[in-house]
Amino acid sequence: MRSQTADDLPSEATTVRMRRARRTIQPRRTGVTTMSDLERDPDTGAARSEGDADDRTDRAVEDAVLEVEDLEKRFGGIVAVDGASFAVERGSITGLIGPNGAGKSTTFNCIAGVHRPDSGRVAFDGEEITGDEPHQVANRGLVRTFQIARELPEMTVLENMMLAPKGQRGESLWRSVLPYFRDEVLDQERELRERAWETLEFFEIDHLAEEYAKNLSGGQRKLLELARALQTDPEMLMLDEPMAGVNPTLEKKLLEHIHQLREQGYSFLIVEHDMDVIMNNCERVIVMHQGAVLDRGSPAEIKANEQVIEAYLGGEV
Numbered sequence: 001m002r003s004q005t006a007d008d009l010p011s012e013a014t015t016v017r018m019r020r021a022r023r024t025i026q027p028r029r030t031g032v033t034t035m036s037d038l039e040r041d042p043d044t045g046a047a048r049s050e051g052d053a054d055d056r057t058d059r060a061v062e063d064a065v066l067e068v069e070d071l072e073k074r075f076g077g078i079v080a081v082d083g084a085s086f087a088v089e090r091g092s093i094t095g096l097i098g099p100n101g102a103g104k105s106t107t108f109n110c111i112a113g114v115h116r117p118d119s120g121r122v123a124f125d126g127e128e129i130t131g132d133e134p135h136q137v138a139n140r141g142l143v144r145t146f147q148i149a150r151e152l153p154e155m156t157v158l159e160n161m162m163l164a165p166k167g168q169r170g171e172s173l174w175r176s177v178l179p180y181f182r183d184e185v186l187d188q189e190r191e192l193r194e195r196a197w198e199t200l201e202f203f204e205i206d207h208l209a210e211e212y213a214k215n216l217s218g219g220q221r222k223l224l225e226l227a228r229a230l231q232t233d234p235e236m237l238m239l240d241e242p243m244a245g246v247n248p249t250l251e252k253k254l255l256e257h258i259h260q261l262r263e264q265g266y267s268f269l270i271v272e273h274d275m276d277v278i279m280n281n282c283e284r285v286i287v288m289h290q291g292a293v294l295d296r297g298s299p300a301e302i303k304a305n306e307q308v309i310e311a312y313l314g315g316e317v
């Protein structure tokens with residue numbers, strides 16, 4: 001491990017601050033359909049019935065940060081997502097569960113812009129993001145982590161944290177060579193570095209800042225993955241199996257961090273196979289089966305649904 005320099009010293013803040021003002025995103029193109037438009041009958045302009053609304057998203061969700069409607073994604077002859085509709089309450093920890101092959105990861109990928117859905121719509125913060133590129137989705141404040149952490153092994157933890165978020169000012173050649181802009185770039189780098197230290201402190205991995213990422217344990221990599229996601233200043237995080245390969249002590253810590261972040265206003269959508277994690281930590285659960293949403297509700301409601309139990313027992317579980 002390399003030793004810390006004075007410049008590297010962490011700032012006084014020990015928690016990840018909510019620096020972002022709540023984004024008030026306006027429709028970006030004229031003619032774009034927003035989810036509120038979708039609440040209306042296209043011919044009459046009248047609001048659709050409650051029953052319709054229930055089929056599409058979720059009546060119980062009053063302030064949706066994410067809305068998915070009739071999402072469909074095929075790979076050749078395989079229908080991976082088959083008309084999935086749901087909503088995620090702002091500021092909630094929501095679980096997305098289902099047996100193997102239910103379409104959870106594909107749904108994540110369609111939301112995050114990794115896959116372009118064949119049909120259906122995705123809206124974030126009330127604005128349609130269907131078909132946006134991953135960096136556009138991330139720039140709006142919706143980021144995802146992967147089942148297998150994607151840090152760069154030959155870089156240190158701090159360097160991984162400092163990897164420039166897209167559209168950063170330093171990316172322009174002119175900006176980096178002209179004196180005025182150089183100062184601006186340096187300021188921005190200082191800010192990024194400070195934020196990186198704060199986030200590493202928050203996750204209690206600041207002592208690993210100078211360690212190469214390849215030397216971290218599986219659980220520490222998961223923490224780094226989450227820390228990196230927070231570097232982009234998101235509003236919502238989608239976590240794909242955050243507890244896979246994490247030991248019970250670290251799992252407890254990771255869950256504590258997720259709850260602390262939720263208290264600060266972040267929203268979470270979590271795919272996780274560990275049912276205890278889902279049932280004990282999520283206030284709402286969405287169940288997928290064969291590409292569609294089978295049920296959604298509180299953990300108690302989901303546990304009591306026989307169809308859900310059957311879906312699991314009929315699968316590989």
Ligand SMILES: Nc1ncnc2c1ncn2[C@@H]1O[C@H](COP(=O)(O)OP(=O)(O)OP(=O)(O)O)[C@@H](O)[C@H]1O
Nearest residue numbers: 075078079080098099100101102103104105106107
């Ligand atoms: N890139 C792809 N090409 C072809 N088929 C795919 C691809 N990605 C997913 N599938 C198929 O789509 C279906 C849904 O897969 P997906 O990975 O979304 O399910 P999942 O619910 O995340 O499963 P698991 O819990 O096992 O990770 C599966 O039948 C899978 O084989």
